[in-house]
Amino acid sequence: xxxxxxxxxxxxxxxxxxxxxxxxxxxxxxxxxxxxxxxxxxxxxxxxxxxxxxxxxxxxxxxxxxxxxxxxxxxxxxxxxxxxxxxxxxxxxxxxxxxxxxxxxxxxxxxxxxxxxxxxxxxxxxxxxxxxxxxxxxxxxxxxxxxxxxxxxxxxxxxxxxxxxxxxxxxxxxxxxxxxxxxxxxxxxxxxxxxxxxxxxxxxxxxxxxxxxxxxxxxxxxxxxxxxxxxxxxxxxxxxxxxxxxxxxxxxxxxxxxxxxxxxxxxxxxxxxxxxxxxxxxxxxxxxxxxxxxxxxxxxxxxxxxxxxxxxxxxxxxxxxxxxxxxxxxxxxxxxxxxxxx
Amino acid sequence: xxxxxxxxxxxxxxxxxxxxxxxxxxxxxxxxxxxxxxxxxxxxxxxxxxxxxxxxxxxxxxxxxxxxxxxxxxxxxxxxxxxxxxxxxxxxxxxxxxxxxxxxxxxxxxxxxxxxxxxxxxxxxxxxxxxxxxxxxxxxxxxxxxxxxxxxxxxxxxxxxxxxxxxxxxxxxxxxxxxxxxxxxxxxxxxxxxxxxxxxxxxxxxxxxxxxxxxxxxxxxxxxxxxxxxxxxxxxxxxxxxxxxxxxxxxxxxxxxxxxxxxxxxxxxxxxxxxxxxxxxxxxxxxxxxxxxxxxxxxxxxxxxxxxxxxxxxxxxxxxxxxxxxxxxxxxxxxxxxxxxx
Numbered sequence: 169x170x171x172x173x174x175x176x177x178x179x180x181x182x183x184x185x186x187x188x189x190x191x192x193x194x195x196x197x198x199x200x201x202x203x204x205x206x207x208x209x210x211x212x213x214x215x216x217x218x219x220x221x222x223x224x225x226x227x228x229x230x231x232x233x234x235x236x237x238x239x240x241x242x243x244x245x246x247x248x249x250x251x252x253x254x255x256x257x258x259x260x261x262x263x264x265x266x267x268x269x270x271x272x273x274x275x276x277x278x279x280x281x282x283x284x285x286x287x288x289x290x291x292x293x294x295x296x297x298x299x300x301x302x303x304x305x306x307x308x309x310x311x312x313x314x315x316x317x318x319x320x321x322x323x324x325x326x327x328x329x330x331x332x333x334x335x336x337x338x339x340x341x342x343x344x345x346x347x348x349x350x351x352x353x354x355x356x357x358x359x360x361x362x363x364x365x366x367x368x369x370x371x372x373x374x375x376x377x378x379x380x381x382x383x384x385x386x387x388x389x390x391x392x393x394x395x396x397x398x399x400x401x402x403x404x405x406x407x408x409x410x411x412x413x414x415x416x417x418x419x420x421x422x423x424x425x426x427x428x429x430x431x432x433x434x435x436x437x438x439x440x441x442x443x444x445x446x447x448x449x450x451x452x453x454x455x456x457x458x459x460x461x462x463x464x465x466x467x468x469x470x471x472x473x474x475x476x477x478x479x480x481x482x483x484x485x486x487x488x489x490x491x492x493x494x495x496x497x498x499x500x501x502x503x504x505x506x507x508x509x510x
Numbered sequence: 511x512x513x514x515x516x517x518x519x520x521x522x523x524x525x526x527x528x529x530x531x532x533x534x535x536x537x538x539x540x541x542x543x544x545x546x547x548x549x550x551x552x553x554x555x556x557x558x559x560x561x562x563x564x565x566x567x568x569x570x571x572x573x574x575x576x577x578x579x580x581x582x583x584x585x586x587x588x589x590x591x592x593x594x595x596x597x598x599x600x601x602x603x604x605x606x607x608x609x610x611x612x613x614x615x616x617x618x619x620x621x622x623x624x625x626x627x628x629x630x631x632x633x634x635x636x637x638x639x640x641x642x643x644x645x646x647x648x649x650x651x652x653x654x655x656x657x658x659x660x661x662x663x664x665x666x667x668x669x670x671x672x673x674x675x676x677x678x679x680x681x682x683x684x685x686x687x688x689x690x691x692x693x694x695x696x697x698x699x700x701x702x703x704x705x706x707x708x709x710x711x712x713x714x715x716x717x718x719x720x721x722x723x724x725x726x727x728x729x730x731x732x733x734x735x736x737x738x739x740x741x742x743x744x745x746x747x748x749x750x751x752x753x754x755x756x757x758x759x760x761x762x763x764x765x766x767x768x769x770x771x772x773x774x775x776x777x778x779x780x781x782x783x784x785x786x787x788x789x790x791x792x793x794x795x796x797x798x799x800x801x802x803x804x805x806x807x808x809x810x811x812x813x814x815x816x817x818x819x820x821x822x823x824x825x826x827x828x829x830x831x832x833x834x835x836x837x838x839x840x841x842x843x844x845x846x847x848x849x850x851x852x
């Protein structure tokens with residue numbers, strides 16, 4: 169943890185605002201060369217890192233600053249959720265454009281970014297235990313979030329445990345995040361200002377701006393030993409199911425009629441299916457369970473829907489509403505690739 | 511760990527090339543939502559994150575790609591060294607310009623970046639356990655390195671343990687890294703091609719291009735209970751000693767005549783002292799030890815020099831070769847701030 173610039177004041181502010189709240193497993197937070205964590209006895213340590221780069225993962229003209237902060241943390245928390253882990257601490261490396269500290273508007277953006285991140289961290293009781301700061305070399309906000317969690321040794325959910333015959337389930341609804349992104353692009357920035365984090369909730373009103381990582385659900389799956397394999401839906405069902413199948417050495421059949429389509433996606437009937445299959449960033453959980461296990465219709469307050477099953481072989485098949493079988497290809501997309509790479 | 515782009519092939523290559531070597535404490539590496547680490551029984555977990563952003567922390571026209579990769583990992587390893595930790599695993603988030611994969615020269619740069627990182631990781635037996643990849647939103651190489659290590663519970667060296675009366679020591683020599691940077695700037699890129707990682711060694715021939723994190727020294731300090739406080743010299747002695755003093759609640763006196771000046775800095779007599787005090791990026795260790803403890807002149811093969819002591823109060827004082835006392839102000843600098851921010 170280096171502070172190349174004179175940003176100690178910034179770090180101090182983060183420490184008092186967020187790090188101070190931590191944490192069961194946090195022995196030493198910001199202010200030394202490393203943070204020190206003490207995982208519960210008998211637990212393993214889980215680690216994940218995720219970029220949130222302006223122009224790739226968010227846009228300052230589409231995402232309110234609270235959303236950018238919320239989403240950065242949500243990406244990492246969702247990875248912990250997928251393995252049933254309990255969050256121990258977060259680390260944020262953040263590079264800010266020079267004007268972020270020099271102008272009032274810049275400072276406000278940063279304040280609101282942290283407010284968004286802070287609110288979600290508070291919900292999940294995750295302390296900020298460190299990170300790095302720098303001036304951005306290119307005028308864009310560059311963030312990398314690290315989440316450290318723990319799970320009882322040998323019990324973390326993995327992508328690789330699925331077996332042919334297992335039933336496939338998803339939490340919540342699909343396609344909402346991509347559908348809201350379409351809407352953001354259409355409306356542009358002016359209409360955004362009214363969308364505060366207070367609207368976020370778990371009701372999924374703003375699945376693109378304020379996705380809800382399924383931490384409690386992941387822990388319930390682990391604790392109740394319901395899932396044989398699990399992954400979070402970050403790149404889209406078609407892509408992430410492909411990962412689960414690849415790691416488990418199986419294929420899959422998905423029933424179109426069973427897919428829980430998010431209302432925001434259902435509002436575009438002609439593309440609802442594509443949004444649900446390939447839209448990505450829903451941050452719901454996809455998991456497999458042995459057919460002998462009775463999976464409740466709701467877990468940790470989230471609806472659970474059976475959408476198909478794992479099968480022998482390597483391919484994925486979509487069975488449409490008329491019963492026809494067609495190949496399901498991984499087709500998650502890179503949301504901003506065309507519009508903002510510079 | 512998300513793979514927004516089609517860079518799974520890249521990740522697979524890293525996995526086979528590096529991740530495969532790991533590691534005592536690594537239960538599950540690249541290929542799931544999180545990596546799983548199992549620290550030794552009775553150990554705490556240490557975590558540090560460090561940006562390596564092109565234009566801030568390295569320049570493609572000054573640093574050979576092997577150096578950029580080496581330096582990214584060295585920054586994180588040095589933080590573990592400062593606390594006496596044993597490395598468990600590294601995580602790399604890496605955003606590459608679009609042409610990095612599309613052109614032969616781009617691919618070569620990436621190959622050589624990983625070769626540099628890989629070589630240092632091999633020396634310290636650190637597996638790459640995960641990370642994130644993305645296309646860079648601004649044409650610059652953007653890296654964030656995360657190091658996870660372990661230390662016996664309650665034993666990690668901290669900045670905060672120093673007491674008035676403790677003697678102050680540094681490892682190796684100071685100012686070499688900044689002096690070599692001056693030289694790189696003078697010569698520009700043409701002459702760089704000949705400086706391979708084979709020249710790096712521990713002899714400190716290229717302290718800017720291939721700094722050597724003092725992992726073995728940090729572990730020796732911890733094991734032998736020699737140090738009351740420690741920090742790595744990333745921002746320069748004046749700045750990092752300031753951090754140690756601040757966290758320990760003491761002041762310090764430094765003897766100019768005692769400072770071990772690196773030969774590359776000594777070659778510039780008029781600025782050797784400034785380079786040694788403020789140059790930064792030497793990645794040596796600065797530590798305090800009770801006056802009752804006999805500190806060897808060499809530890810883990812690295813020369814150890816007594817340079818002063820901790821005193822009551824809050825200020826830092828430099829005692830020059832004539833015995834005059836002058837205030838020592840934190841004056842680490844941001845190497846590329848003027849020359850490369852865009």
